[in-house]
Amino acid sequence: MTVRSFEVKVPASSANIGPGFDVLGVGLQLYLQLKVTIDPSKDTSVYPHNVKLSYEGDLAHKVPLEADKNLVTQTALYILRANNIDAFPLGTHVHVINPVPLGRGLGSSASAIVGGIVLGNEIGEFKFSKNRLMDYCLMIERHPDNIAAAMLGGFVGSYLNELSPEDTAAKNTPLEYILPVPGVTPVEKYVSTPPPYNIGEYLQYNWSHKIKCVTIIPNFEVSTDSSRAVLPESYTREDVVYNLQRLAILTTALTQETPNNKLIYEAMKDRVHQPYRSGLIPGLQKVLASVTPDTHPGLCGICLSGAGPTILCLATGDFDSIAETVIGIFNKAGVECSWKLLDLAYDGATVEQ
């Protein structure tokens, strides 16, 4: 009996980059790893859906090890079942190594979902393109910014296509209908239906290699759902134009060989999500107002990473002092932090046999 093994690697990501709410994302060199072995001589039929799961990494005590509760394997089962494969092959062991902090704004759910979809694509030997895999991912996490950065890597912009009424209805299928849930008998018409084609479009921009990412990570979680729940339903024209003007400048400003720090700093300001999220993140307003290219000449720009609470500082130097200043402000608000200096992950999700 042949033993098969492979490894899936998916980067963490930072979404929005200030004004690009649900639009921009960067892949970061901090990787979720799935080490997969399929050894048919091992009987894994005692585990849900035939897969033994183990996990090391952030919040290990909180991550479920049952395939129908764990986001990575639930997602892998979604793509398998949509293509007429009911379960993992007997003898499957998935060992997860996860340094991406959960619920902190560094795209942990996107890396888990992209990892799960790539895992299912390998197990089923479907050989779908990354663009098609994006359709599967967007059925689970419905804003594309983290997902596109994790799948494709680098600095990515995305939009969602206007779909036909049938495809729109399919895209909005409730998650509990398509992800396996313990004790729930799957409804054939939902689980065996692949997603619509071309849910989104994605474009990788250049990136100035002089710009690094200083990520300051507060030691508390903010779930994306709760951080989206505080956002308003509508915005003033002034605030929408404010963000659009900055977004148009930012996507090119971040590609320039010699970054213009003051231009980037202004272009990373936002009026669509950050002001509303400050109630969830003590110290956020002070951090955003206090760390500037005047106080730290190496700083290019500063923003909330994804739905928070992590702060993303783009910088060409002064990395330690930027991090120390942000951490000092959070400490005064009673929040402990760690920090990492990260480069962009240019390859996105990869599989090594």
Ligand SMILES: Nc1ncnc2c1ncn2[C@@H]1O[C@H](COP(=O)(O)OP(=O)(O)OP(=O)(O)O)[C@@H](O)[C@H]1O
């Ligand atoms: N490797 C993983 N294995 C299992 N579940 C995971 C994994 N990574 C993330 N999750 C699930 O996703 C949740 C976090 O997702 P959430 O969207 O709230 O935050 P995030 O993705 O870390 O942040 P953001 O979307 O703002 O960048 C975790 O609480 C956990 O339920």
Ligand SMILES: N[C@@H](CCO)C(=O)O
């Ligand atoms: N664009 C998303 C990223 C987090 O998933 C948000 O800010 O809610």
